[in-house]
Amino acid sequence: MAGRGGAWRIGAVGLCLLLPLTGCGGRTAADSTRAEVQHVLDRRAAALLGHDEAAYGATGSRTEYPRLRALPLASWAYRVTGVHRTFSGATADADLRYRVAGYDKAPVDARRTLTLARTADGKWYVSADRPAKEAGQQLWDQGTVTAVKGARSLVLGTGRPTAELRVFARLADRAVPAVSREWGTDWSRRAVVLVPRSLAGMAGLLGSPAANYRGIAAVTTGEAGGSGKAPADRVVVNPEAYDGLGDVGKQVVLTHETTHVATRAHTTAATPLWLSEGYADWIGYLDTGRAPTEVAPELARAVRDGEVPDALPADRDFGFTGDPTELAQAYEGGWLACRMIADHWGTARLGAFYRAVGAHGKRTGAVEQALKKVLGTTPKEFTARWREYVGTQLG
Known part of the structure; x- marks a missing residue:
């Protein structure tokens, strides 16, 4: 800030004397x-x-x-x-x-x-x-990277046997066409899966505390910041949680995460988590033969206790650091909402609804307008139908 009467002024020669390392104009x-x-x-x-x-x-x-x-x-x-x-x-x-x-x-x-x-x-x-x-770390910061190429996938691991990484590649190769059958082919139709040595390695890749992901089998991250236009998504596995799943559960997890890769370009700030997570679970559980009470055990328990949720899950209900039961119910509620749309309006309308919400551009009003335009209903009517559906499917 200049002082009164030019007290803070210096001439060009004085400036050069004060900055001998720069060279005047050099x-x-x-x-x-x-x-x-x-x-x-x-x-x-x-x-x-x-x-x-x-x-x-x-x-x-x-x-x-x-x-x-x-x-x-x-x-x-x-x-x-x-x-x-x-x-x-x-x-x-x-x-x-x-x-x-x-x-x-x-x-x-x-x-x-x-x-x-x-x-x-x-x-x-x-x-x-x-x-x-x-x-966040990159995978090579944690050790030597082993790469296994599948027909539609690339699995990169550190500290994991090559045979184990091949299993991930087979599961990812099944996930890609399963997603394309429902979502369409307007995506890369490729999956990159990162398998670190441990939960701590997963947390290092995501740049967050390990406690945030304990019990979470895998997440998908847009490497360029998680925006809808992220150029490269990675499915990051928590081997400690993933190893505890059965064969069906392991396939569901990779199909769920691959769905996020496919839908990334159409997932924006306007997309509520009940829709993005519910849609990924909907595709993940297709053709598994699992009954609603098996897929949504926590919500089924609440329904049996006469506690049908009043509203669709809010974004805050999906926080990894919250109550595990509430988190499970949020995912289950989102899955049932998407399943209901597919059952009542058809699978094509479900995909169109997802795209319409993401295309709105603004978070406020996106779901309401998509409900009206694609499904011909209102938020109040949709929520009432969903509550009835939850009670019927899980009661």
């Missing part, structure tokens, strides 16, 4: 360092894509190279966003953008922090590459 030392670091990272990326371990090692630590060797990459590039000099070298903030060949239509974005040092002849080299503060 390139700053910071700019030069940043350019040098960017050059090193460009060489490092090219070596990784070219499968040249020696060239990769010439740019610094080789720790990541064997961990990444099995990952089929179509692209890999760093963009330096900041460099900070330290006593022993420097740290660099960078955006890593990469694509898995055959699966990612657009790059996945990962924020990274790199530690750099200088060689005896003054050249920069990378001594460490880790997730940025508050950014």
Whole structure:
């Protein structure tokens, strides 16, 4: 802020005297360092894509190279966003953008922090590459990645036997056509499944505490921030919960998560969780032969106790950190709502309703307008029909 009478003014010559490292009108030392670091990272990326371990090692630590060797990459590039000099070298903030060949239509974005040092002849080299503060890990941060390709899937794991990853690939290969039969084919029709070593590994990939996912078998995440236009979804498995499921349950989980991959482009802030989660469960449980009371045991127990819910599940009811029984009832209620639409209005109308809600653009009024336009009903009438359906199916 300028002071009165020009007290805070300095002339051009004075400015140059105050900033001797910049050179008047010239390139700053910071700019030069940043350019040098960017050059090193460009060489490092090219070596990784070219499968040249020696060239990769010439740019610094080789720790990541064997961990990444099995990952089929179509692209890999760093963009330096900041460099900070330290006593022993420097740290660099960078955006890593990469694509898995055959699966990612657009790059996945990962924020990274790199530690750099200088060689005896003054050249920069990378001594460490880790997730940025508050950014989730990438699978290779947890160990060597093993890749198993299915007909319609790619399963990537760390610390898991290859035979186990092949089972995931078979289940994912069944999930993809099951989803396409109901949703249609306007999606990638590919699934990428990440299988970390443990619950802690899952939490590390998601950048959240492990307690948030205890008992949750898998989640789907849009790697570019979870928006409706996310370029790459990953199904992330919690092996500790998943291993406890039976064969049918394991298939239901992967089909459910694959549904999220398929519907991502049509899932927006306007889409309530009872619809997105209920639809994924609806497709997941199709053709399993499970009765409603088997799929919705917690809600069935409530109905038997005379406690039919007054309203459809709210988004807050789907929080992983809430009461497990309420969470189960929320999923079950959403599943029954979508099942009711399919039973009463038909499966085509169910898909059209989902798309119509997501296309609204604004959260307020999206469901109401889609109910009127696609199903010819109102929220009040729909809720009343759903409550009756819940009582009939579970009573």
